[in-house]
Amino acid sequence: MISVSNRGLFPHLFLMFVALPMAVLLSACQAEKIKSEHVYSTDGAKISFSEYGNPNGQPVLFIHGWSQSKEIWQQQLTAPELQDYRLIAFDLRGHGQSTKSMNPAEYVSGNNWADDLSAVIRKLGLQNITVVAHSYGATVLMDYLSLYGDKNLKAINFVGALKGVGDEFVKGYIGPDFERIKLATSERFNEQIEGVLALAKANYGDTIHRDNYARGVAASMLTPYYVRRYTISRQVDHAATLRSIQVPVLFSHGQFDRAVLVSSSIDMAAIVKGSKVNIYDESSHAPFVTEAEKFNANLVVLLENIEMEIHPEPFNQQ
Numbered sequence: 001m002i003s004v005s006n007r008g009l010f011p012h013l014f015l016m017f018v019a020l021p022m023a024v025l026l027s028a029c030q031a032e033k034i035k036s037e038h039v040y041s042t043d044g045a046k047i048s049f050s051e052y053g054n055p056n057g058q059p060v061l062f063i064h065g066w067s068q069s070k071e072i073w074q075q076q077l078t079a080p081e082l083q084d085y086r087l088i089a090f091d092l093r094g095h096g097q098s099t100k101s102m103n104p105a106e107y108v109s110g111n112n113w114a115d116d117l118s119a120v121i122r123k124l125g126l127q128n129i130t131v132v133a134h135s136y137g138a139t140v141l142m143d144y145l146s147l148y149g150d151k152n153l154k155a156i157n158f159v160g161a162l163k164g165v166g167d168e169f170v171k172g173y174i175g176p177d178f179e180r181i182k183l184a185t186s187e188r189f190n191e192q193i194e195g196v197l198a199l200a201k202a203n204y205g206d207t208i209h210r211d212n213y214a215r216g217v218a219a220s221m222l223t224p225y226y227v228r229r230y231t232i233s234r235q236v237d238h239a240a241t242l243r244s245i246q247v248p249v250l251f252s253h254g255q256f257d258r259a260v261l262v263s264s265s266i267d268m269a270a271i272v273k274g275s276k277v278n279i280y281d282e283s284s285h286a287p288f289v290t291e292a293e294k295f296n297a298n299l300v301v302l303l304e305n306i307e308m309e310i311h312p313e314p315f316n317q318q
Helices: 010-030 070-077 110-124 136-148 178-185 189-204 210-221 225-231 239-244 262-271 292-304
Strands: 035-040 046-053 059-063 086-090 129-134 153-159 249-254 276-280
Touching (some): 046 110, 153 292, 178 189
Parallel strands (some): 059 129
């Protein structure tokens, strides 16, 4: 276990940004995959994806958050209890191994994000998909839903989500950590490091296993500062999209999330008829990492009960 702090930051830069990330990414490459490929989106953006589990199983598609990558889902993609399912994760445009264009217009168009997800779905011929979407990944999923609807989906698990992007639409739901996280959008490399470390702390809390921390930092450093900046410059409200959802929805949120407040998931759930909320009592912004065993168990419950009747209550808080 390690504590995240800025004390003695620079003497540890080699360990943090070279040695540990390399070790973590190499271990990820050694994980058993069905395939690791790419697909081209409507505007030509190259979208990288990986597939794990049972190729004939029920599909589960994971969408990572802002300044992360598909590797953040390793505790789901390689989990023994999930290997009967077809598990897919992809890198958002500008992130991980996907295209990193410097054109801001490519990141502010909701249709682009929607088309990226659609391209992955079409490439793999996915139907009846359960989608697990974290943080900004939830916005990407809602971009998709607003353009394509939920006809290909069977269930949704939103994690640490907001109903939109932009101060006008998320006011009151942004936590105190977010201002420091925004340093990652700076052109100054030292400030980028400060922002990335703040994001890691927001995701994982004060103390986590160093491999998980290194994975998050490594993934964040693969995202250029200008992609981070353009992505959060969007102005979009997906309240109407949430009201249109017809499939079962689960909202998951860490009790100690200081990036996106837990009230965001509770209020979003109130919009989606029949949805439920799971609160993770020991987690911050990424409960699928910090409480992976519990998160996976709850995901299995969702998958096994996917045909259940949607209850009339707006949500059940656990």
